[in-house]
Amino acid sequence: MKMYSFVAGILLVGVVTFSNGNLLAEKESSVFVSGQGRDEPVKPLAVPKVADQAMVELGKKLFFDPRLSKSGFISCNSCHNLSMGGSDNLKTSVGHNLRKGAINAPTVLNSNINFAQFWDGRVKNFKELLSVGDYAYGGMVAFIEGKVSNSRRVPFTHALTVAILRSIPLYVEEFNQVFHSGRIDMEQMITALTAFEETLVTPNARFDKWLNGDDAAITKQELAGYKLFKSSGCTACHNGPSLGGNSFQKTGVVEPYKSTNSATGRFAVTKKEADRFKFKVPTLRNVELTYPYFHDGGAATLSKAVEVMGRIQLGKKFTEKENSNIVAFLKSLTGDQPKFELPYLPPSSDTTPPPQPFGK
C-alpha cells in the first residue's frame, strides 16, 4: 500500500467520524472503497468536513436567490446550474439585460480545490470576489452581471445587495443565527456562499473507485483511455484531485488556438507578454456535464476538445479509436452530484427594493 492511499484512507475515515451534515453523511458511506490506492498523477477527491451546517444552508439559499442580481432573475445557480454540472452549458453566459458573457462559465463544482479562480486566476479564492466585485468587470462579466458589482457596466451596488438582504425578515433572522452580529454585511454574504460552495464536491466517480483499488470500477476502454491520456502528456497539466485547476498554461503550445474570443488570459492580470493566452487549466472532473469546452466554449463535444488539445498542445493526432478511448476515460470522472433539497427562499417585504429585469 502506498503512503498516499493510506493517508487518504485516514482522511476519509476522519470525515465519516466528524461530519455533522446530512449531505456528507450520505456520501461518505460509499466514498471509502478500500486501502488499495494507486499511485497515479490523478488523485481521488475527498469530501471536506462541513464545519457549520447552518451557514451552508444559508449560503445555499443565497446561491439560489435571484434577488442578488439587478434583474431579480439571475442567481448563482443560473450560470452555475447544480442540475447541470455546476455550469450553464452555454458557450458564454447570459448576463443582465441579455449581456453576452465574455468567457465560458467554469463549473462551480470542486472549485474550492482550484489554486485560483476565473480562467485568468485574477482572484485566489471565492472570498476575494467580495473585493473584486467592486472594480473588475472585464473577463468576469458572467459572474458580475448585476450581482455584487459596483462596476460602471452593471450598477448594482454592494449597498443595494445588502439593503435587499436586510429588508427580508427571515434573512435577517437567519444571518443573525449564523453570524450573531445583529446585522447583515457583504462579508457575511460571501462567507455563507463560500461555505456552501465548499460542499460542492463530487466524490465517488468510477475513476476514483479505480484509483482507490477497485479494478472493476472502470471498463477496459476507460483504462486504455486513461493510459493514453497519461502517456500522451495530458497529465502534465491535468493532474491532481481536480485534473487541473493548479497551474496556468498557454493554450496553443504547438499550434495557435483560433478563436474570435478576445480574452487574453493571465496577461490581463500580470500584463506580462509571456502570460498572453495563458489560462488556468480547467478541471476535468464531471467534464461530461460541463460542455461546451475551452475558455470560449469553442468545442461543443468532448471528442472535439480531445482532438484540439492533442493537436495544439501536444502535437498529436489521435486516431478515432484513441479519441473515443480518452473520451470514455473522461466520462468515468463524473462523480456524485450535489444532493440536497431545493431551498425555500424567504419572501421579500414591503420595503425590499424591487428588481429591475429590463433596462441597463
Add this chain to the structure above:
Amino acid sequence: MKMYSFVAGILLVGVVTFSNGNLLAEKESSVFVSGQGRDEPVKPLAVPKVADQAMVELGKKLFFDPRLSKSGFISCNSCHNLSMGGSDNLKTSVGHNLRKGAINAPTVLNSNINFAQFWDGRVKNFKELLSVGDYAYGGMVAFIEGKVSNSRRVPFTHALTVAILRSIPLYVEEFNQVFHSGRIDMEQMITALTAFEETLVTPNARFDKWLNGDDAAITKQELAGYKLFKSSGCTACHNGPSLGGNSFQKTGVVEPYKSTNSATGRFAVTKKEADRFKFKVPTLRNVELTYPYFHDGGAATLSKAVEVMGRIQLGKKFTEKENSNIVAFLKSLTGDQPKFELPYLPPSSDTTPPPQPFGK
C-alpha cells in the same frame, strides 16, 4: 361535525393509505388535524394521490431543464420558481431574447385546481398547452418564450424540442421506462410535466389547520382579518380550496382599474364585449410569496393589493388596521412548499442541437 369535514377526513386518510411517493408520505402526517372542520366558503387543500412516481420524477427534470427553451437558459422553474412560491416575483416575466412578458406569471402552485389556465383562461388544463403552443403567443408570451411554440415570434418548434429530448440518451431511457413506447413525443413531455405539476400542492397552511378545527392555528388578528375578508365580500370570488381559480371576474367593478398593460382578459378568447377586462380570479394560496399582484403586477405589496381590490371591486376603503388584519389573514394561507431534491439533468450528447441564447 359537518358532512364536508367528514368527507375531507376520509379523503385525507385515503391519501395516507394509498400514496406511494415520498413527497406525499412526508406531508400527510401533518395534514390531518382533526375532524372538527368548519363550514366556510374557503376550503382546506387536499393533497392528491400520486399515481406514477416515476413519471413525476421525469416531469420534475423537464420542469427544471433549460434545454426546453430556445435559449437553453430558461426553464419552467425560471418563471415559476419553486423556491419562490412558484412565481418569479417580477411584474412580467423575462422571456427569450429579453422579451418582456405580456402579463404577470401566475403561480404554478395548486394550479391543477384552477378551472382554467392563464389569466384569460384560454386553455382548460395544462395538457391543452400542448396544442396551444402551436399557435398562441399573445397573452401567454411568458410561457411561450422559446419553449413549446411554433409561433412566428419564437420559432422554437415542437420538432426541435422533441429532437433535443431524443438526443439525450438518459432521457430516452427514462421516457421509455415511463411510457414504454420506444420513442419520445410532445404529448409524453406534457403528460410528464402535468404529472409533476399536479404534485405542486401546498397543504398545511395555518389557515387550513384552523379550517380543520385547530382554534390555535391562527392569531386573533388573522381571524379578524378573515372575518372582514368574508363580510366585505371578498369570498364572493376568492373562495373554495384555492380562494380563487374558479371564475372569471371583471377587474374594476366599482371603479376602473388603471394600467398601462394592454391585456384585455377573457375578451381575447371570446371576443365578447362583456368579457373585456374579465380575468380568472387568481388563487390566494401562498399569496405572501407571489408578489407583485394583479395581471400587470401593478401592486407591489399585499397591503396595496388589498387597498385596490377593496376600492375598485367592492367600493370599500379599509382603515389601516382593517387592511393589516386582512393582510395578516392572507399570510396565514402560506402552506408547505414543494419539498424535493434538486433534480439532476441528464447531459446532452454530441448530437444535441445547441442552445441559442442570443438573437431572435
